[in-house]
Amino acid sequence: MPLEYTADFRFYAELNDFLPPSRRKRDLAYRFNGHPGIKDPIEVFGVPHTEVALIIVNGHSVGFDYQLRANDRVAVYPVFKQLNMLPLARLRESISGPPRFIVDVNLGKLAKRMRLLGFDSLYRNDYRDAEVANIAENQQRIVLTRDRRLLFAKRITQGYWVRAVTVEHQVEEVIRRFDLYDVIQPFARCLMCNGVLVPVAKADVLEQLQPKTKLYYDDFYRCDDCRRIYWQGSHIDDMRQRFAILLAR
Known part of the structure; x- marks a missing residue:
């Protein structure tokens, strides 16, 4: 025996x-x-x-x-921000470049808020666990999930179990966990598809605008992928106030 x-x-x-x-x-x-x-x-x-x-x-x-x-x-x-890891054994390769995320099906609101702050965040409400693992591995994305079982997948090397329940606290938690304060770029991505927003001339989108939007706004952005149009209306001021503490950091 x-x-x-x-x-x-x-x-x-x-x-x-x-x-x-x-x-x-x-x-x-x-x-x-x-x-x-x-x-x-x-x-x-x-x-x-x-x-x-x-x-x-x-x-x-x-x-x-x-x-x-x-x-x-x-x-x-776990990760300690103040700990110098260079002389210690590395458990995984670090992800090069700006952090990119894939968000599981339970965190749709978080995905939108992360996009709002400029972070590349893939999300679909029909992702299967195997698909999340495959995308995370092939595209070097960090998995954000409320399902801790997903993080046991061997193919997932970078991931985080989100503890908070409300989306406001989830955003703060993720920003703090990955120390993203210095790389926030508000209103740089499409909330619906994650595409990059680029400036577009008002004349080029005039036919797509409502009468009051034509009258009161002059600066517009268009998603490179889904072609949705964005402008800095009153909702932008509301969002700036909502994220005032994060933006101040």
Whole structure:
């Protein structure tokens, strides 16, 4: 009969959100045979690998390829903005360029708000999990989801489980989690299709405008993809007030 070994795990900060209350902020014993990859027990405890930024085993930083050994002491950490990760083992390749997102079917309102702030955010209300994983992998997109099970997919390397319930708090949470304050570009994307908005001459869209819009507005934008027309009406001032704190940051 094979021997059974034990390793002690401890999860820190918001990673405890994935644990039952009775198992939070305490050492947890994990029993195993052989030498499993360390990502497996982390996910057995219920923590998606996409939420993990740092793993320390017996005082040393390790990657997901580390094979667990008897009596290991494992500390698992989420992303910390103030922590210099350069000298530590990297768990995944960083995404180059501006962050791009794919938003699952439960977060349609969040997708629109992210587009409103200028972030490339794919969304459809009929995405299947496999399709989300495929797009995330092929296009190097970060998955935003309320379904933590989705983040266990091996093909998803960058993802985040959105904790907040209301869309206002969800936006603040995502901006804070990925430190996006300096790259907000309001009103740069189409709310409906995610296309880029470009300036367009009033004369070129005049036939598509309502009489009052023709009379009171002169600056217009058109979506490169779906050709919808946008202008800075009173709703823009309302949105600026709604996101005043984010824009001020």
